[in-house]
Amino acid sequence: MTAATPPPCQLCGATDWRPLHDIQPDRSVRTDGGIVAVPLGKFQCAACGLAVRREAAEDPATLYADGYQLYANRPNADRFDPSRYRNLVGLLTRLWGEGTAPRRVLEAGCGDGALTEAMHRHWPQARVFGVEPSATAVALAQAQGFPVVQGMIGETVPPEVIEGGFDLIYSIHVVEHTPDPSVFLRDLAALLAPGGRLIVTCPDGATPHAELIHPDHLFSMTQTHLAAFARRAGLRVLAQGDCPGGAGAEFSQMLVCALGGDAVWTPMVADPAAKALFDARQAYLDLWRGLEAALIGPLADGEPLYCFGAGGWVANIAANCPALWDRVTACAIDGGADQSVQGKPVLDYASLRGGGRRFLAAVNPAIQGQIAQRLGNDGHSVLAWPEALSA
Ligand SMILES: [Zn+2]
Incomplete structure (x- = not known):
């Protein structure tokens, strides 16, 4: 494998990438629990603090082979708890606000469709669709009668979705897996109705936590980074902040945006806090590197x-x-x-x-x-x- 450094930073244009520590030299664990034979391979932009996974030609196949089941591991996902999406339905409806309910709603990367179905129940008058690339997840969703279609935003989008005109599009913990968050957000924006809203959530990378240890998280973003990706996509940021905590949603952030952003993208400038964030990320990864020794120490032969x-x-x-x-x-x-x-x-x-x-x-x-x-x-x-x- 060529341990190439990433191309210039998508947010600030800098090329000074600092390698973050791998935990193991020859393996790492995806968010769906699959152990893959590639190290973590993360870098941080020294200027703006964005963390990325380096790109290597063979990685996508390695990362996503073998029954990748991202959809089974979303925040609050607990297959045995029917109330798992209550918090998210509450969050999404609160962010949509009072007044007229949306007529057309799209969930991008909807997994097994449980949240799509919950939103459909919440707004029974609306046409609610979920779109999901995993055939396994789509089959699970359709078997339960959930309004889910197979497709990948920006690549193969089914007719129900490509006609666009969505008043509300939301995407829960997907953007950090995409190779270019701005492209993903721009592709979603193209499906919005005039006056429509786009809501995305993802881990908040400002405090190093477990999101950093997964190779399929291609980006670790602070709220500043996520907003910058949205602006680079030509979107206008209406609101952002922390997701409500609890049930696995800790350290998550949300962003609400709309069409009509600045016509000209202004890259981020260097952030003096990037060095402290780098040190915190390294310290966190070092804890993982030392975890085995710390745990095994007290064990008798x-x-x-x-x-x-x-x-x-x-x-x-x-x-x-x-x-x-x-x-x-x-x-x-x-x-x-x-x-x-x-x-x-x-x-x-x-x-x-x-x-x-x-x-x-x-x-x-x-x-x-x-x-x-x-x-x-x-x-x-x-x-x-x-x-x-x-x-
Ligand atoms: Zn940068």
Whole structure:
């Protein structure tokens, strides 16, 4: 692989790219939990602070091969919780505002269509469509009767969508996966009705957190970066800010924009805060690099280790702490049985109630304290994560 540095920064034009630390030299983990044989490969623009994944010719195939299931891992996505999209429906309707409901609504990158369907129920008079490139996700959506069509914005857009005229287009945690966010936003803007609104959400890269450790996140953007991509797409920014927290939406940002931006794009200027952001990102990645040693230290030779959890954080650990993962006997979750994850059987936690076992809490660090307390109350001991790795 040619470890080429990226082309000039899309936002400020600078060519001074600073490599960010890889966690493992030969692997990384996608947002859908797939472990791929490429390092993280991120760089930060020294001038404006935008973080990008370097481009290498063979990467897209490596990154997206093998049943990529991004749609299953969106914020709030929990296939077993029917209320998972309540927060997002609330956010989108609040941002749309009072008054007339939109007549035509499009969700770009709608995954299995659960949110599209929820929006359709919220505005039953509106024509609501979801468009999604993954054939698997579209099949899941259509099997449930959700208004979802297959297609890729800017490439192969189905007729229902290409006619445009959408009063509201929204896209939840998709823009950071696209090779050029401005092109993506411009392609969406072309489908807006006059006076229509475009709402996008994505991780907020201002505080380094888990979004940085996935190679399929091609950009890590602060709110300033996201707004700049929108302006470069010829859009006018109406509002932006944090997404409401909770249920995995922490560290997320949202942007509301409309047609009618500046005709001439003015690139970003250098940001004096870029150096501090670079140092914070490196420190965060260094925590990941040291995580395996920190967790494995207290383990005695041959001591059996159980893992509480079976989701995305299990994949994060399996990819980035491979020697520790080798030590894991089994995963446990409430009600788990007859499955496996990252090569380990998944047991029902109730079957391990006897106490006295050593556990690794492979869950979002925000809830590790709770899990550790619960397992401790059952007589188990839990490996402590470094406190600074709290995201
Ligand atoms: Zn830049």
